[in-house]
Amino acid sequence: MEKRVTFNERWLPYLLLGPQIIITLVFFFWPSGQAIYQSLLIEDAFGGNSKFVWFENFAQLFRDNSYAHSAQVTVVFSFLVAAIGLGVSLLLAVMADRIIRGATGYKTFLVWPYAVAPAVAGVLWGFLFNPSVGIVAWMLQGIGIEFNYVINGNQALMLVVIAAVWNQISYNFLFFLAGLQSIPKSLIEAAAIDGAGPSRRFWDIIFPLLSPTGFFLLVVNIIYAFFGTFGVIDSLTKGGPAKATEILVFKVYNDGFRGQDLGGSSAQSVILMIVVILLTFVQFRFIERRVHY
């Protein structure tokens, strides 16, 4: 889409674009270029000397078991975050949509977790499940479950999933609710007149009509699980125990800043960049041609 009426000025548009372009060049293109360049170098352990090694860093990553493990953790983690997050928020949205009176009141009580920082969300859930004072851990102990996320990898993964889902639930809820409210009431009424009960109406009419929103949210949630959950993981588990919760973006940080392995970390950055670009592409495709059945 283009404007029909425009202004004729020679320098003004460049001046207006200037700040954003300069910031983008300095803090976006320069570092991204450096990441790509450094991913082709191996730096001496004593610093200073670096050697150009083409794709050796990448080859090393693909041979590295800990990288494969981290990729696997990321896939499991994102799947759980997306599946649980979408399921729970869809249920809440469908129920809230049924209730006409009080729906806005409930909305206020469901939107605020979005405002809580992921790192703080991690601290909150860590407190609830803390092995020595956590109230939920205490209740679980009461029914015979020993919960200690500090030493048990599966429990740690479960806890970061819960915290991550909690943080994202209001976002999913709002989009599902908006999607539900945009479905024409006449369709539902027609189906009801034809004798379809509530669950039949949900699966045959509402669910298919909601699929564009669902696909959109699926991609957003995967992107969120990949990159937005750094704070949750860093304040809860730091990738542990025994790397059970070390997702890819955490490994970039860990190898780069803790391990000082610049080449390896940059190679991981480059791989993640490709993943984000692919995901964004998928997202745009779906928004362009909203899938309808």
Added chain:
Amino acid sequence: MVENRPFLTVLGHLIVLLGVIIIAFPVWMTFVASTHSQQTMLQSPIPVLPGPHLIENYTKVLTEGYGRVGSTPVLMTLTNSLIMALGVALGKIAISIISAFAIVYFRFPGRMYFFWAIFVTLMLPVEVRIVPTYGVVASLGMLDSYSGLIIPLIASATATFLFRQFFLSVPDELTEAARVDGASPMRFFWDILLPMSRTSIAALFVIQFIYGWNQYLWPLLITTKESYYTVVMTVSRQANVVDGVPSWNLLMAMAMLAMLPPVLVVVFMQRQFVRGLVETEK
């Protein structure tokens, strides 16, 4: 609803109510913990109802902070967070509204290149390119400064797109009228476009304020001086110190204070918030 099914309505209320309670539970426990003494919070099971130490705990945290790893008064970290959140939100709005204006209302060589250069920044969150970005900021001497906290985060395309979208929907007749009356482009921008964009600006402000306030990794990396610590990173730092006797009451008071400002913004500006959320994702 299309028919009256009391059972389903009751079930709906119950499920949503249960959801609300489960979602609020962690914050309730955080609040409860922040109102007890340190001793109470060390015995399991911990209480589930508020205690008498609310004012005492919050005053201590705000003015002295509490310290196992250096105590930074929370009042200071809150101020830093506020500066950072406002800087990010206003900075993003300012640079992107003028660049959207340039892209929509002018024809000039290289326009599409600039457009795409901004567009690609949509794709890469700062976490992905964190190591080299740190290097760039360090070499510019921007570590431990507000500009280092704020400026690298305002390079993002979402706001530019939002304003572009909005400008495209502004009727051409307004531009024509302004041109006939001899208004310069900047005059048109200040007197017509900017006042019309108020709702978009408000919506974007809410989203970006929360984004800026909740930043964690970035301030963690580039600040080493306590006088630049933000409240979110301080909470997480203190929570992760393992040695010594944990002061859960003070830690949780700090967490409450870190959550309060953005949550209040969302609750009181709910309409702008929802609008901003939906529009930035278009």
